Amino acid sequence: MAQCVPARLEGGERYPTRMWAQRDLTLPPARRGFHLITREVVAAMPELAGVRVGLLHVFIQHTSASVTVSENASPDVRRDFETYFNHAVPDGWAAFEHTLEGPDDMAAHIKASVLGSSVTLPVRRGRLALGTWQGVYLCEHRDHGGPRTLVLTLTGEGE
Template identity: 40%
Template sequence: MRQALHRLSIATHGKGLVMFTRDVLHWVADTGIETGLLTLWCRHTSASLTVQENADPTVLEDIKRYFEALVPEAPGRYIHDDEGPDDMPAHLRSMLTQTQLSIPVADGRPVLGTWQGLYLFEHRRQPHRREIILHLIGE
């Protein structure tokens, strides 16, 4: 059994979904591990991870709109607003999504469906640099 660990830095441009599938595919291939389990971990409380449609961009737009309606930025609604009106909504949105993903690896590739991509979901208005930890265990 072998293990590999990698830190992936992703620049965001404010709220939205940033696909990083290619970076993960390249890294997994470079490890030489053919079969195993890949864990992705987001080291932030105001961003999250998701596996989502990678073909039609309107899906991503609908997801963004849904979360804006589900957890709105509403001045006076939240007690915690130390970093602005998008602060607490960002924490709630990351709680409702995922900060960790587990994906099987077979034949040296993450086992993703034809239309699935890996995304960082940025919940803050301002651009950020987010760190994703990749851990692969297998042989």
């Protein structure tokens, strides 16, 4: 689904090739917690390799899971994220009115809203320009959330 739009300057020189690509990535069900998905995102968007400079937008199509960028090295960070959010927004809080889908549902909606439904990542020379210790997380806020679908949209210029 990539679209390239070549153009020429006055002297016949070419502008860098502009492109757009969009793909869906469906991740299998994951247990509640924070899961690194950087490799899955990169593998799902092979057009990254042809982008000299650009942006990759990652959007999750769900209201009880989220995406974020954080440290990718220590599993302690992922566990501490989960501990913090479960403390800040406990399942089954008596003040919640939206309870039809289980005690973890409203808490999951709040956590997803706080963390967000998308991230935009820089692309440089065919790779995500993340910092050394950064990775993309799927944040699963439900005990049984099911498969999660991400829409990946890439735009940029090639050589």
